[in-house]
Amino acid sequence: MVVVKTLPEIPVKKGEPPYKIWIFEPGEKKELPLIFNLRQLAEQRRPALLPGHRMCAGCAAPIVVKLASFAFRGPTIVVNATGCLEVSTTIYPYTSWAVPWIHNAFENAAATAGGIEAAIKAMKKTGRLKYDHVDVVVFAGDGGTYDIGFQALSGMAERGHDVLYILYDNEAYMNTGIQRSGGTPKYAWTTTSPVGSVLPGKGESKKPIAEIMVAHRIPYVATATPAHWMDFMKKVRKGIEVNGPAFIHALSSCDRGWRHEESISIEILRRAVDTCYFPLWEWTPETGYVLTDRSLVIARNPSLKQPIEKFVEVQGRFRHLLRPENKELLKQLQEYVDAMWEDLLKRASNAPR
Amino acid sequence: MSTLRSWREIPLGGVAFRLSTDVKTGDWRALRPVIDQNKCTKCLICWLFCPDMSIIWDGEKVSVNYDYCKGCGICAHECPVKAISMVPEVGE
Numbered sequence: 163m164v165v166v167k168t169l170p171e172i173p174v175k176k177g178e179p180p181y182k183i184w185i186f187e188p189g190e191k192k193e194l195p196l197i198f199n200l201r202q203l204a205e206q207r208r209p210a211l212l213p214g215h216r217m218c219a220g221c222a223a224p225i226v227v228k229l230a231s232f233a234f235r236g237p238t239i240v241v242n243a244t245g246c247l248e249v250s251t252t253i254y255p256y257t258s259w260a261v262p263w264i265h266n267a268f269e270n271a272a273a274t275a276g277g278i279e280a281a282i283k284a285m286k287k288t289g290r291l292k293y294d295h296v297d298v299v300v301f302a303g304d305g306g307t308y309d310i311g312f313q314a315l316s317g318m319a320e321r322g323h324d325v326l327y328i329l330y331d332n333e334a335y336m337n338t339g340i341q342r343s344g345g346t347p348k349y350a351w352t353t354t355s356p357v358g359s360v361l362p363g364k365g366e367s368k369k370p371i372a373e374i375m376v377a378h379r380i381p382y383v384a385t386a387t388p389a390h391w392m393d394f395m396k397k398v399r400k401g402i403e404v405n406g407p408a409f410i411h412a413l414s415s416c417d418r419g420w421r422h423e424e425s426i427s428i429e430i431l432r433r434a435v436d437t438c439y440f441p442l443w444e445w446t447p448e449t450g451y452v453l454t455d456r457s458l459v460i461a462r463n464p465s466l467k468q469p470i471e472k473f474v475e476v477q478g479r480f481r482h483l484l485r486p487e488n489k490e491l492l493k494q495l496q497e498y499v500d501a502m503w504e505d506l507l508k509r510a511s512n513a514p515r
Numbered sequence: 516m517s518t519l520r521s522w523r524e525i526p527l528g529g530v531a532f533r534l535s536t537d538v539k540t541g542d543w544r545a546l547r548p549v550i551d552q553n554k555c556t557k558c559l560i561c562w563l564f565c566p567d568m569s570i571i572w573d574g575e576k577v578s579v580n581y582d583y584c585k586g587c588g589i590c591a592h593e594c595p596v597k598a599i600s601m602v603p604e605v606g607e
Binding site: 183205224251254425426429 | 537
Protein backbone atom coordinates (compact mmCIF):
# COMPACT_ATOMS: atom_id res chain seq x y z
CA MET A 163 0.00 0.00 0.00
CA VAL A 164 1.23 3.44 -0.87
CA VAL A 165 1.22 5.92 1.99
CA VAL A 166 1.92 9.53 1.13
CA LYS A 167 2.75 11.56 4.19
CA THR A 168 2.02 15.25 4.24
CA LEU A 169 4.91 17.66 4.13
CA PRO A 170 5.97 19.65 7.19
CA GLU A 171 4.00 22.86 7.42
CA ILE A 172 6.52 25.68 7.73
CA PRO A 173 4.66 28.73 6.48
CA VAL A 174 6.49 30.62 3.73
CA LYS A 175 3.86 33.01 2.48
CA LYS A 176 0.16 32.95 3.20
CA GLY A 177 0.25 29.36 4.39
CA GLU A 178 2.38 28.07 1.52
CA PRO A 179 4.75 25.29 2.65
CA PRO A 180 8.42 25.73 1.65
CA TYR A 181 8.51 22.27 0.11
CA LYS A 182 5.78 21.08 -2.20
CA ILE A 183 5.08 18.11 -4.41
CA TRP A 184 4.48 19.32 -7.95
CA ILE A 185 0.86 18.66 -8.85
CA PHE A 186 -0.65 19.83 -12.12
CA GLU A 187 -4.37 19.76 -12.67
CA PRO A 188 -5.36 17.69 -15.74
CA GLY A 189 -5.98 19.86 -18.75
CA GLU A 190 -3.69 22.63 -17.56
CA LYS A 191 -2.49 24.55 -20.59
CA LYS A 192 -0.38 27.40 -19.27
CA GLU A 193 3.38 27.24 -19.16
CA LEU A 194 5.28 28.19 -16.02
CA PRO A 195 7.12 31.46 -16.70
CA LEU A 196 10.90 31.71 -16.48
CA ILE A 197 11.60 34.00 -13.51
CA PHE A 198 14.97 35.63 -12.85
CA ASN A 199 13.90 37.87 -9.96
CA LEU A 200 14.98 35.81 -6.96
CA ARG A 201 12.28 37.08 -4.61
CA GLN A 202 9.54 36.26 -7.10
CA LEU A 203 11.20 32.92 -7.75
CA ALA A 204 11.40 32.12 -4.01
CA GLU A 205 7.75 33.01 -3.53
CA GLN A 206 6.30 31.35 -6.61
CA ARG A 207 8.38 28.26 -7.25
CA ARG A 208 9.40 25.21 -5.31
CA PRO A 209 12.36 23.08 -6.37
CA ALA A 210 11.78 19.58 -7.78
CA LEU A 211 14.20 18.18 -5.21
CA LEU A 212 13.06 18.00 -1.59
CA PRO A 213 15.45 18.39 1.34
CA GLY A 214 16.54 15.35 3.28
CA HIS A 215 18.43 13.85 0.36
CA ARG A 216 21.71 12.22 1.35
CA MET A 217 24.07 13.98 -1.08
CA CYS A 218 27.35 15.09 0.56
CA ALA A 219 27.50 18.54 2.11
CA GLY A 220 28.78 20.93 -0.54
CA CYS A 221 27.83 18.80 -3.54
CA ALA A 222 26.84 20.84 -6.59
CA ALA A 223 24.57 18.19 -8.14
CA PRO A 224 21.48 19.17 -6.06
CA ILE A 225 22.08 22.76 -7.16
CA VAL A 226 22.09 21.61 -10.79
CA VAL A 227 18.76 19.82 -10.26
CA LYS A 228 17.29 22.71 -8.27
CA LEU A 229 18.20 25.33 -10.89
CA ALA A 230 17.04 23.11 -13.74
CA SER A 231 13.69 22.57 -12.01
CA PHE A 232 13.14 26.33 -11.81
CA ALA A 233 13.27 26.32 -15.61
CA PHE A 234 10.77 23.47 -16.11
CA ARG A 235 7.74 24.69 -18.00
CA GLY A 236 5.05 22.38 -16.63
CA PRO A 237 4.41 18.67 -16.08
CA THR A 238 7.80 16.98 -16.26
CA ILE A 239 9.01 13.40 -15.92
CA VAL A 240 12.56 13.01 -14.63
CA VAL A 241 14.67 10.03 -15.66
CA ASN A 242 17.80 9.31 -13.69
CA ALA A 243 20.82 7.25 -14.60
CA THR A 244 22.60 5.44 -11.79
CA GLY A 245 24.99 7.71 -10.00
CA CYS A 246 25.40 9.77 -6.86
CA LEU A 247 22.20 11.65 -7.58
CA GLU A 248 20.15 8.49 -7.99
CA VAL A 249 21.43 6.53 -5.01
CA SER A 250 21.34 9.38 -2.54
CA THR A 251 17.98 10.90 -3.45
CA THR A 252 16.04 7.64 -3.45
CA ILE A 253 17.19 5.53 -0.53
CA TYR A 254 14.28 3.11 -0.08
CA PRO A 255 11.59 3.88 1.02
CA TYR A 256 12.35 7.58 0.84
CA THR A 257 12.32 9.73 -2.27
CA SER A 258 13.45 13.34 -2.57
CA TRP A 259 11.71 14.00 -5.86
CA ALA A 260 8.67 16.23 -6.01
CA VAL A 261 8.11 15.30 -9.67
CA PRO A 262 7.47 11.88 -11.32
CA TRP A 263 10.81 10.10 -11.38
CA ILE A 264 12.12 6.84 -12.81
CA HIS A 265 15.41 5.02 -12.62
CA ASN A 266 16.01 1.97 -14.77
CA ALA A 267 19.64 0.90 -15.10
CA PHE A 268 23.02 2.55 -15.37
CA GLU A 269 23.36 2.39 -19.14
CA ASN A 270 19.86 3.05 -20.42
CA ALA A 271 18.69 6.37 -18.96
CA ALA A 272 18.45 7.89 -22.45
CA ALA A 273 16.66 4.82 -23.85
CA THR A 274 14.16 4.91 -20.95
CA ALA A 275 13.54 8.60 -21.60
CA GLY A 276 13.07 7.87 -25.30
CA GLY A 277 10.50 5.20 -24.44
CA ILE A 278 8.61 7.57 -22.16
CA GLU A 279 8.60 10.23 -24.86
CA ALA A 280 7.27 7.71 -27.41
CA ALA A 281 4.52 6.69 -24.96
CA ILE A 282 3.57 10.35 -24.41
CA LYS A 283 3.37 10.84 -28.17
CA ALA A 284 1.18 7.74 -28.58
CA MET A 285 -1.12 8.83 -25.75
CA LYS A 286 -1.43 12.27 -27.29
CA LYS A 287 -2.35 10.79 -30.65
CA THR A 288 -5.15 8.69 -29.14
CA GLY A 289 -6.36 11.51 -26.88
CA ARG A 290 -5.44 9.86 -23.59
CA LEU A 291 -2.95 12.49 -22.44
CA LYS A 292 -4.46 14.80 -19.85
CA TYR A 293 -1.86 17.50 -20.37
CA ASP A 294 -0.92 19.78 -23.23
CA HIS A 295 2.70 18.80 -23.06
CA VAL A 296 4.74 16.57 -20.80
CA ASP A 297 8.49 17.15 -20.83
CA VAL A 298 11.05 14.44 -20.25
CA VAL A 299 14.30 15.44 -18.58
CA VAL A 300 17.23 13.11 -17.93
CA PHE A 301 19.77 13.74 -15.19
CA ALA A 302 22.86 11.60 -15.61
CA GLY A 303 26.34 11.71 -14.21
CA ASP A 304 29.50 11.51 -16.24
CA GLY A 305 29.85 7.75 -15.81
CA GLY A 306 26.33 7.20 -17.11
CA THR A 307 26.97 9.50 -20.06
CA TYR A 308 30.61 9.38 -21.14
CA ASP A 309 31.21 5.67 -20.70
CA ILE A 310 28.36 3.37 -19.74
CA GLY A 311 25.32 5.20 -21.10
CA PHE A 312 26.90 6.53 -24.25
CA GLN A 313 25.37 4.21 -26.82
CA ALA A 314 21.86 4.78 -25.38
CA LEU A 315 22.45 8.55 -25.53
CA SER A 316 23.75 8.39 -29.08
CA GLY A 317 20.78 6.22 -30.12
CA MET A 318 18.33 8.61 -28.45
CA ALA A 319 19.90 11.55 -30.31
CA GLU A 320 19.82 9.66 -33.60
CA ARG A 321 16.14 8.67 -33.24
CA GLY A 322 15.25 12.25 -32.41
CA HIS A 323 13.24 11.82 -29.20
CA ASP A 324 12.08 15.10 -27.67
CA VAL A 325 14.12 14.70 -24.48
CA LEU A 326 16.38 17.09 -22.57
CA TYR A 327 19.49 15.27 -21.37
CA ILE A 328 21.32 17.08 -18.58
CA LEU A 329 24.76 15.71 -17.81
CA TYR A 330 26.06 16.81 -14.42
CA ASP A 331 29.75 16.18 -14.83
CA ASN A 332 31.76 15.68 -11.65
CA GLU A 333 34.61 14.19 -13.66
CA ALA A 334 34.95 10.71 -12.11
CA TYR A 335 32.88 7.83 -10.69
CA MET A 336 32.40 9.62 -7.38
CA ASN A 337 29.60 7.34 -6.19
CA THR A 338 31.76 4.21 -6.07
CA GLY A 339 34.85 5.96 -4.72
CA ILE A 340 36.51 8.28 -7.24
CA GLN A 341 37.49 6.02 -10.11
CA ARG A 342 38.58 7.60 -13.39
CA SER A 343 35.97 8.07 -16.12
CA GLY A 344 36.01 9.40 -19.66
CA GLY A 345 35.27 12.78 -18.16
CA THR A 346 38.28 12.97 -15.87
CA PRO A 347 40.72 15.69 -16.98
CA LYS A 348 44.38 15.05 -17.72
CA TYR A 349 46.73 14.76 -14.69
CA ALA A 350 43.84 14.52 -12.23
CA TRP A 351 44.31 12.20 -9.28
CA THR A 352 41.72 9.43 -8.87
CA THR A 353 41.95 6.11 -7.04
CA THR A 354 42.50 4.28 -10.34
CA SER A 355 44.91 6.87 -11.74
CA PRO A 356 47.05 7.45 -8.64
CA VAL A 357 49.81 9.99 -8.39
CA GLY A 358 53.30 8.76 -7.56
CA SER A 359 56.76 8.25 -8.95
CA VAL A 360 55.39 6.34 -11.98
CA LEU A 361 52.19 8.17 -12.92
CA PRO A 362 51.30 11.88 -12.73
CA GLY A 363 47.56 11.12 -12.44
CA LYS A 364 45.35 10.33 -15.41
CA GLY A 365 47.28 10.21 -18.66
CA GLU A 366 44.46 10.92 -21.08
CA SER A 367 42.46 14.07 -21.78
CA LYS A 368 38.77 14.62 -21.14
CA LYS A 369 36.43 13.37 -23.83
CA PRO A 370 34.72 16.37 -25.52
CA ILE A 371 31.22 15.01 -24.95
CA ALA A 372 29.34 18.20 -25.87
CA GLU A 373 31.16 18.34 -29.21
CA ILE A 374 30.30 14.70 -29.86
CA MET A 375 26.64 15.65 -29.32
CA VAL A 376 27.12 18.59 -31.72
CA ALA A 377 28.33 16.07 -34.29
CA HIS A 378 24.96 14.27 -33.93
CA ARG A 379 23.41 17.53 -35.22
CA ILE A 380 20.62 17.51 -32.63
CA PRO A 381 18.62 20.76 -32.28
CA TYR A 382 20.31 22.07 -29.12
CA VAL A 383 23.61 21.49 -27.31
CA ALA A 384 24.99 23.68 -24.54
CA THR A 385 27.52 23.75 -21.75
CA ALA A 386 26.64 25.38 -18.43
CA THR A 387 27.55 25.55 -14.77
CA PRO A 388 25.21 26.19 -11.83
CA ALA A 389 27.47 29.10 -10.80
CA HIS A 390 26.22 31.00 -13.87
CA TRP A 391 22.65 30.34 -12.85
CA MET A 392 20.76 32.68 -15.19
CA ASP A 393 22.61 31.30 -18.18
CA PHE A 394 21.95 27.76 -16.95
CA MET A 395 18.21 28.33 -16.46
CA LYS A 396 17.90 29.94 -19.90
CA LYS A 397 19.67 26.99 -21.48
CA VAL A 398 17.48 24.44 -19.70
CA ARG A 399 14.35 26.24 -20.86
CA LYS A 400 15.67 26.38 -24.44
CA GLY A 401 16.52 22.68 -24.29
CA ILE A 402 12.98 21.85 -23.10
CA GLU A 403 11.28 24.09 -25.65
CA VAL A 404 13.22 22.78 -28.62
CA ASN A 405 11.47 20.11 -30.65
CA GLY A 406 13.87 17.18 -30.56
CA PRO A 407 16.74 15.97 -28.42
CA ALA A 408 18.70 18.53 -26.45
CA PHE A 409 21.90 18.05 -24.46
CA ILE A 410 23.30 20.19 -21.65
CA HIS A 411 26.74 19.53 -20.22
CA ALA A 412 26.80 21.04 -16.72
CA LEU A 413 30.02 21.00 -14.73
CA SER A 414 29.33 20.04 -11.12
CA SER A 415 32.00 20.08 -8.47
CA CYS A 416 32.46 17.20 -6.04
CA ASP A 417 34.16 18.20 -2.81
CA ARG A 418 35.07 14.61 -1.92
CA GLY A 419 36.52 13.68 -5.28
CA TRP A 420 38.07 16.98 -6.24
CA ARG A 421 39.45 17.30 -2.72
CA HIS A 422 38.35 20.85 -1.98
CA GLU A 423 36.56 22.68 0.82
CA GLU A 424 32.78 22.22 0.85
CA SER A 425 32.08 25.95 0.87
CA ILE A 426 33.85 26.76 -2.42
CA SER A 427 31.82 24.43 -4.66
CA ILE A 428 30.28 27.32 -6.57
CA GLU A 429 33.46 29.43 -6.52
CA ILE A 430 35.40 26.58 -8.13
CA LEU A 431 32.91 26.34 -11.00
CA ARG A 432 33.22 30.08 -11.50
CA ARG A 433 36.99 29.64 -11.70
CA ALA A 434 36.60 26.80 -14.23
CA VAL A 435 34.87 29.25 -16.55
CA ASP A 436 37.24 32.15 -15.76
CA THR A 437 40.28 30.04 -16.68
CA CYS A 438 38.54 28.84 -19.89
CA TYR A 439 38.92 25.27 -18.63
CA PHE A 440 35.16 24.93 -19.14
CA PRO A 441 33.87 27.55 -21.63
CA LEU A 442 30.16 28.32 -21.75
CA TRP A 443 28.60 28.02 -25.16
CA GLU A 444 25.50 26.82 -26.94
CA TRP A 445 25.06 25.31 -30.36
CA THR A 446 22.08 25.05 -32.66
CA PRO A 447 22.19 23.93 -36.31
CA GLU A 448 21.11 27.44 -37.39
CA THR A 449 23.47 29.60 -35.32
CA GLY A 450 26.45 27.30 -34.84
CA TYR A 451 28.61 27.84 -31.76
CA VAL A 452 27.59 30.88 -29.70
CA LEU A 453 29.55 31.89 -26.61
CA THR A 454 27.40 32.91 -23.65
CA ASP A 455 27.66 34.68 -20.30
CA ARG A 456 31.15 34.88 -18.80
CA SER A 457 32.90 33.18 -21.73
CA LEU A 458 31.59 35.84 -24.11
CA VAL A 459 32.96 38.52 -21.77
CA ILE A 460 36.36 36.79 -21.75
CA ALA A 461 36.34 36.47 -25.55
CA ARG A 462 35.73 40.21 -25.88
CA ASN A 463 38.28 41.12 -23.21
CA PRO A 464 41.04 38.46 -23.16
CA SER A 465 42.81 40.14 -20.23
CA LEU A 466 40.11 38.68 -17.96
CA LYS A 467 41.24 35.14 -18.77
CA GLN A 468 42.87 33.66 -15.68
CA PRO A 469 45.80 31.21 -15.68
CA ILE A 470 44.89 27.56 -15.07
CA GLU A 471 46.64 27.71 -11.67
CA LYS A 472 43.59 29.58 -10.36
CA PHE A 473 41.48 26.49 -11.01
CA VAL A 474 44.13 23.95 -10.01
CA GLU A 475 45.38 25.51 -6.76
CA VAL A 476 42.19 24.95 -4.75
CA GLN A 477 41.84 21.26 -5.62
CA GLY A 478 43.63 18.39 -3.92
CA ARG A 479 43.34 16.18 -6.99
CA PHE A 480 45.73 18.54 -8.84
CA ARG A 481 47.97 19.18 -5.82
CA HIS A 482 50.99 17.41 -7.43
CA LEU A 483 50.92 19.86 -10.36
CA LEU A 484 51.97 22.69 -8.07
CA ARG A 485 55.21 20.96 -7.04
CA PRO A 486 58.30 22.52 -8.67
CA GLU A 487 59.30 19.29 -10.44
CA ASN A 488 55.89 19.11 -12.15
CA LYS A 489 56.02 22.59 -13.66
CA GLU A 490 56.20 21.04 -17.13
CA LEU A 491 52.90 19.17 -16.59
CA LEU A 492 51.13 22.34 -15.51
CA LYS A 493 52.46 24.08 -18.61
CA GLN A 494 51.14 21.23 -20.76
CA LEU A 495 47.71 21.53 -19.11
CA GLN A 496 47.72 25.28 -19.73
CA GLU A 497 48.68 24.72 -23.39
CA TYR A 498 45.90 22.16 -23.80
CA VAL A 499 43.28 24.52 -22.27
CA ASP A 500 44.54 27.40 -24.45
CA ALA A 501 44.41 25.27 -27.60
CA MET A 502 40.82 24.18 -26.84
CA TRP A 503 39.81 27.79 -26.13
CA GLU A 504 41.43 29.13 -29.36
CA ASP A 505 39.73 26.35 -31.28
CA LEU A 506 36.36 27.34 -29.80
CA LEU A 507 36.97 31.04 -30.56
CA LYS A 508 37.58 30.14 -34.22
CA ARG A 509 34.27 28.30 -34.41
CA ALA A 510 32.11 30.65 -32.31
CA SER A 511 30.02 32.97 -34.48
CA ASN A 512 29.91 35.81 -31.92
CA ALA A 513 33.59 35.80 -30.95
CA PRO A 514 35.43 38.99 -31.93
CA ARG A 515 37.67 38.52 -34.96
CA MET B 516 9.16 -19.52 -1.20
CA SER B 517 8.34 -22.98 -2.44
CA THR B 518 7.19 -22.29 -6.00
CA LEU B 519 8.75 -19.89 -8.46
CA ARG B 520 6.61 -16.79 -8.97
CA SER B 521 5.41 -16.03 -12.48
CA TRP B 522 6.16 -12.69 -14.14
CA ARG B 523 2.61 -11.55 -13.39
CA GLU B 524 3.22 -11.84 -9.66
CA ILE B 525 6.57 -10.10 -9.54
CA PRO B 526 6.17 -6.38 -8.73
CA LEU B 527 6.98 -3.97 -11.55
CA GLY B 528 9.67 -2.15 -9.63
CA GLY B 529 10.53 -0.56 -6.36
CA VAL B 530 8.26 2.34 -5.52
CA ALA B 531 9.56 4.80 -2.96
CA PHE B 532 6.52 5.85 -0.95
CA ARG B 533 7.87 8.13 1.76
CA LEU B 534 9.20 11.62 1.36
CA SER B 535 12.78 12.32 2.31
CA THR B 536 11.61 15.34 4.30
CA ASP B 537 11.18 12.76 7.10
CA VAL B 538 14.97 12.38 7.14
CA LYS B 539 16.54 15.15 9.15
CA THR B 540 20.00 15.55 7.67
CA GLY B 541 20.72 18.44 10.01
CA ASP B 542 22.64 16.15 12.38
CA TRP B 543 25.48 15.91 9.83
CA ARG B 544 26.35 19.49 10.53
CA ALA B 545 29.63 20.54 12.15
CA LEU B 546 29.31 24.26 11.38
CA ARG B 547 26.08 26.18 11.78
CA PRO B 548 25.25 29.08 9.47
CA VAL B 549 23.98 32.09 11.38
CA ILE B 550 22.46 34.99 9.47
CA ASP B 551 23.16 38.53 10.68
CA GLN B 552 19.76 40.09 9.96
CA ASN B 553 21.21 43.62 10.14
CA LYS B 554 23.70 42.97 7.35
CA CYS B 555 21.36 40.85 5.21
CA THR B 556 20.19 42.63 2.05
CA LYS B 557 17.71 39.83 1.19
CA CYS B 558 19.28 39.21 -2.21
CA LEU B 559 18.48 35.48 -1.81
CA ILE B 560 21.73 34.27 -3.39
CA CYS B 561 22.01 31.87 -0.42
CA TRP B 562 18.50 30.58 -1.11
CA LEU B 563 19.44 29.99 -4.74
CA PHE B 564 22.67 28.09 -4.10
CA CYS B 565 21.67 26.08 -1.02
CA PRO B 566 21.99 22.41 -2.05
CA ASP B 567 19.71 21.28 0.78
CA MET B 568 16.85 23.71 0.20
CA SER B 569 17.25 24.77 3.83
CA ILE B 570 17.23 28.54 3.41
CA ILE B 571 13.68 29.77 3.92
CA TRP B 572 12.35 33.05 2.55
CA ASP B 573 9.09 33.99 4.25
CA GLY B 574 8.55 37.25 2.40
CA GLU B 575 10.15 39.34 5.13
CA LYS B 576 13.35 37.72 6.29
CA VAL B 577 15.74 34.93 5.40
CA SER B 578 16.10 32.10 7.90
CA VAL B 579 17.77 28.70 7.97
CA ASN B 580 15.91 25.43 8.44
CA TYR B 581 18.36 23.61 10.70
CA ASP B 582 16.46 20.34 10.26
CA TYR B 583 18.10 19.80 6.88
CA CYS B 584 21.14 22.12 6.75
CA LYS B 585 24.32 20.01 6.41
CA GLY B 586 26.57 22.98 7.16
CA CYS B 587 28.47 23.03 3.88
CA GLY B 588 28.98 26.79 4.04
CA ILE B 589 28.19 27.56 0.40
CA CYS B 590 25.72 30.23 1.60
CA ALA B 591 28.38 31.92 3.76
CA HIS B 592 30.93 31.84 0.94
CA GLU B 593 28.54 33.14 -1.71
CA CYS B 594 26.88 35.84 0.41
CA PRO B 595 27.86 39.15 -1.27
CA VAL B 596 27.68 41.13 2.00
CA LYS B 597 29.11 38.37 4.23
CA ALA B 598 26.06 38.37 6.46
CA ILE B 599 26.28 34.63 7.12
CA SER B 600 28.89 33.31 9.52
CA MET B 601 29.66 29.66 10.19
CA VAL B 602 29.86 28.96 13.91
CA PRO B 603 30.93 25.58 15.31
CA GLU B 604 28.10 23.43 16.64
CA VAL B 605 28.36 22.89 20.36
CA GLY B 606 26.52 19.69 21.16
CA GLU B 607 24.47 18.88 24.18
